[in-house]
Amino acid sequence: xxxxxxxxxxxxxxxxxxxxxxxxxxxxxxxxxxxxxxxxxxxxxxxxxxxxxxxxxxxxxxxxxxxxxxxxxxxxxxxxxxxxxxxxxxxxxxxxxxxxxxxxxxxxxxxxxxxxxxxxxxxxxxxxxxxxxxxxxxxxxxxxxxxxxxxxxxxxxxxxxxxxxxxxxxxxxxxxxxxxxxxxxxxxxxxxxxxxxxxxxxxxxxxxxxxxxxxxxxxxxxxxxxxxxxxxxxxxxxxxxxxxxxxxxxxxxxxxxxxxxxxxxxxxxxxxxxxxxxxxxxxxxxxxxxxxxxxxxxxxxxxxxxxxxxxxxxxxxxxxxxxxxxxxxxxxxxxxxxxxxxxxxxxxxxxxxxxxxxxxxxxxxxxxxxxxxxxxxxxxxxxxxxxxxxxxxxxxxxxxxxxxxxxxxxxxxxxxxxxxxxxxxxxxxxxxxxxxxxxxxxxxxxxxxxxxxxxxxxxxxxxxxxxxxxxxxxxxxxxxxxxxxxxxxxxxxxxxxxxxxxxxxxxxxxxxxxxxxxxxxxxxxxxxxxxxxxxxxxxxxxxxxxxxxxxxxxxxxxxxxxxxxxxxxxxxxxxxxxxxxxxxxxxxxxxxxxxxxxxxxxxx
Numbered sequence: 001x002x003x004x005x006x007x008x009x010x011x012x013x014x015x016x017x018x019x020x021x022x023x024x025x026x027x028x029x030x031x032x033x034x035x036x037x038x039x040x041x042x043x044x045x046x047x048x049x050x051x052x053x054x055x056x057x058x059x060x061x062x063x064x065x066x067x068x069x070x071x072x073x074x075x076x077x078x079x080x081x082x083x084x085x086x087x088x089x090x091x092x093x094x095x096x097x098x099x100x101x102x103x104x105x106x107x108x109x110x111x112x113x114x115x116x117x118x119x120x121x122x123x124x125x126x127x128x129x130x131x132x133x134x135x136x137x138x139x140x141x142x143x144x145x146x147x148x149x150x151x152x153x154x155x156x157x158x159x160x161x162x163x164x165x166x167x168x169x170x171x172x173x174x175x176x177x178x179x180x181x182x183x184x185x186x187x188x189x190x191x192x193x194x195x196x197x198x199x200x201x202x203x204x205x206x207x208x209x210x211x212x213x214x215x216x217x218x219x220x221x222x223x224x225x226x227x228x229x230x231x232x233x234x235x236x237x238x239x240x241x242x243x244x245x246x247x248x249x250x251x252x253x254x255x256x257x258x259x260x261x262x263x264x265x266x267x268x269x270x271x272x273x274x275x276x277x278x279x280x281x282x283x284x285x286x287x288x289x290x291x292x293x294x295x296x297x298x299x300x301x302x303x304x305x306x307x308x309x310x311x312x313x314x315x316x317x318x319x320x321x322x323x324x325x326x327x328x329x330x331x332x333x334x335x336x337x338x339x340x341x342x343x344x345x346x347x348x349x350x351x352x353x354x355x356x357x358x359x360x361x362x363x364x365x366x367x368x369x370x371x372x373x374x375x376x377x378x379x380x381x382x383x384x385x386x387x388x389x390x391x392x393x394x395x396x397x398x399x400x401x402x403x404x405x406x407x408x409x410x411x412x413x414x415x416x417x418x419x420x421x422x423x424x425x426x427x428x429x430x431x432x433x434x435x436x437x438x439x440x441x442x443x444x445x446x447x448x449x450x451x452x453x454x455x456x457x458x459x460x461x462x463x464x465x466x467x468x469x470x471x472x473x474x475x476x477x478x479x480x481x482x483x484x485x486x487x488x489x490x491x492x493x494x495x496x497x498x499x500x501x502x503x504x505x506x507x508x509x510x511x512x513x514x515x516x517x518x519x520x521x522x523x524x525x526x527x528x529x530x531x532x533x534x535x536x537x538x539x540x541x542x543x544x545x546x547x548x549x550x551x552x553x554x555x556x557x558x559x560x561x562x563x564x565x566x567x568x569x570x571x572x573x574x575x576x577x578x579x580x581x582x583x584x585x586x587x588x589x590x591x592x593x594x595x596x597x598x599x600x601x602x603x604x
Contacts, residue, residue: 002146003081003108004178006049007206011271018265018293020273021081021208022284025054026064033064034367036279037071037330038405043281044078044308046294049272052081052110052148052181066100073104074315075333077308080106081148085114086127094126094136102141105311109137110148110181111172131168131175138176149177151207153185153194154229162194166201179205181274184212184223186256187230188263195269209264212276213283214253217243250283258290305526306448306455306514323460323513323527324537324578327404327431331365331540365540365547366402373551377402379563386566387423394419394429402548403430403541410445415459418593425600428464430541430576433513435459435584441516448526453518460513460529461592462578467495469599470575476595477503477579484583489591492534493577496542500535511580529580538576545571 010019022043027033040051051072056065065082072078082101086094101109113130127133134147149172155162169180180203185191195207214220217239224231235256242248264270275284288294307326310318310333325332366373376398380386392398394416399407412419414434422429436457441447448455465473470493477489481503490511493501504511514527549567552560579592 001079001107002178003050003079003148004146004206006079007179007272010049018271018273018291019049020275020288020293021048022051023054023210023274023276024051024279026056026068027279031367031369031372033068036068037076037367039279039281040072040078041076043277043285044076046285046288050079050081050108052083052108052274055083055085055112055114063096063100066097069101069106070104071330073106074310074312074337075330077310079108079311081108081110082106083110083112084133085112086125086130086133087114089114089125089127091126094133095140098137098140098145102144105313105316107144107146108148109145110150111137111177112150131172131177134172134175134177146178147176148179148181148208149173151180151182151198153182153191153209154187157228162197166194166198166203169198170201170203173203173205177205180207182207182210183229184210184227184276185229186212186224186235186260187232188260188267190230191264192267192269195267206272207270208272208274209270210276211257211261211273211287212278213257213280213287214239215250215278215280215283216246217249220249220253250286254283254286254290258287261287261291305524307526320525321527322530322533322537323433324431324462324529324534326433326527327406328540330367330405335536335540365544366551367405368551370551370553373402373548374553376400377548379552379559381559381562381566383426383428383566387426387428390423390428391420394423403544413445415589415593418589422463422593422596422600425597425602427596427600429461430464431460431462431578433457433460435581435588437585437588441518449516449524450518453516455516456514456584458511458513458584459581459589459592460578462576463596464570464574464576465600467498467573467575470501470577472599473577473595474501474503476599480591480595488583489579489581489595490529491577491579492529492531493575494535494538495573495575496538496571498575500531502531504531511582513580529578534578541576542571 007019022040024036024040027036044051053065053068053072069080069082072080082097084094084097098109111130111133113128113133127136130149134149137145137147149169151169152165156165159165159168182191191209198207212223220239221231238252238256239249242252261273264273275287277284285294305319307321307329310316315333321332368376377389378385380389389398390401393401393404394408394412396408412432412434415432419429419432434457436446436455438454438456439446441449441453441455442451443455446455446457474491474493477491480489481487487503487505490504491502492504509531511529512525512527513529514525516524516526518524545567549564552564579595581587581591583591
């Protein structure tokens with residue numbers, strides 16, 4: 001959705017007192033990019049109206065911005081605005097960037113001139129000014145893109161006459177600019193005065209103030225000097241005495257910036273705040289909390305699925321997902337991008353020749369460096385040490401596991417103790433969900449979709465066990481199903497190279513494990529268990545284990561060889577199993593655990 005449309009929806013009839021957005025810059029390393037994706041996804045839970053990504057500022061590749069916009073829009077489902085500069089830029093590069101944004105579903109561009117050549121020479125780019133770039137975008141894409149432009153409340157380093165900068169800003173609006181994002185500032189009175197001058201000059205598009213949180217005194221002073229902005233006396237009075245204590249500076253800086261933002265909002269000149277995060281989150285979040293915006297702000301156009309919807313137009317109607325990738329949204333979207341793009345709203349077409357292929361780059365299997373992986377997960381040398389690692393994850397002491405990108409949520413609270421118990425018994429749990437019968441869709445933990453419905457879940461458990469114990473498990477499931485009179489428990493199992501085993505009625509059986517009922521709508525079937533996607537997930541899971549082995553470095557502890565031997569034994573001798581309890585009413589959240597407790601007693 002366009003930024004201007006989101007602003008209008010958010011503020012119509014005084015619906016929201018204030019909204020906000022975040023800017024991120026492109027990191028210099030691959031690992032930095034992966035870590036930033038995690039931060040972006042986490043900060044998006046605060047419900048910003050949008051995020052924007054700078055144009056290759058410090059990036060390692062000329063295409064890094066477009067790659068990141070593609071990921072944030074398509075994989076993470078974040079409303080994204082792409083910066084695009086034109087100074088020293090070839091027309092081919094500009095058009096490739098615009099086409100990439102168009103194809104992935106991005107609808108917002110911040111059109112900038114960019115910094116001139118350092119040697120003082122003229123730009124070699126095809127466009128000299130931002131207004132020329134705006135006209136080009138309009139000529140190629142019409143009104144598809146919502147175009148943002150830069151504003152300078154205290155003048156531009158190359159133009160000291162404030163009236164002239166406002167005149168230039170008006171020209172960018174007349175060329176097709178739809179909204180303004182300003183340079184950072186700390187003098188609210190100067191900003192308010194500038195806004196009034198802009199309106200008097202005929203500038204009518206939304207003005208969004210750029211807010212720079214204060215993290216350290218040195219950074220605060222350096223950025224102000226670099227941008228040549230005025231610092232009010234009371235900022236110095238409150239920060240100078242504590243400038244050697246970064247913690248105190250940040251706390252006081254939060255108060256100062258929050259006071260500044262509150263005055264801005266009270267002035268009536270603006271109703272939206274754009275935070276320059278510098279790829280950090282703490283200071284920005286502290287300011288939002290101080291302003292009471294974090295708890296009150298709600299994302300406009302809230303999704304109706306228990307996952308964030310991809311903004312890629314070819315996947316926007318995706319309505320069903322296999323549960324196997326619930327904790328690995330990055331690899332799920334990327335590896336399924338060629339599964340015939342989810343025709344007819346289905347989760348994929350098994351007839352496609354691309355279906356199920358494993359073509360993931362190495363960093364997408366485990367998005368951590370060897371050093372980081374070692375600090376997170378150590379060197380597990382037996383099933384108990386790996387189970388202990390999983391228990392730490394379940395308790396919230398670890399944010400991720402090799403096979404899980406996401407931090408554990410309160411959704412597991414209903415079965416958390418049982419999951420921990422299974423791991424203590426040597427059953428390594430990989431993925432799970434509790435059974436839910438007719439939970440209000442407004443529930444803060446298990447709810448999803450519109451607030452006037454009810455959601456349901458079957459208990460699901462995915463785990464790893466020694467292959468030589470599979471027959472015992474199958475026999476026990478068979479006994480329970482015979483007593484029940486039908487397949488109350490259905491399962492899939494397979495090892496790395498083993499034979500697929502299941503008691504499902506046919507290979508094409510699709511079992512819904514999450515669904516919702518809402519007034520005036522068909523039943524929404526959101527997550528499923530299904531053979532072909534399970535086989536694809538099996539390939540990925542065992543590839544993750546192999547990738548983990550490759551991260552064990554020779555210069556680590558002597559336990560490296562033992563850890564390699566142990567993980568290799570999992571790859572070669574373990575079986576991946578999932579079980580669905582189809583009775584989500586009669587015996588919720590106990591039947592599957594009781595089966596496994598019987599087969600895997602705690603060692604004396």
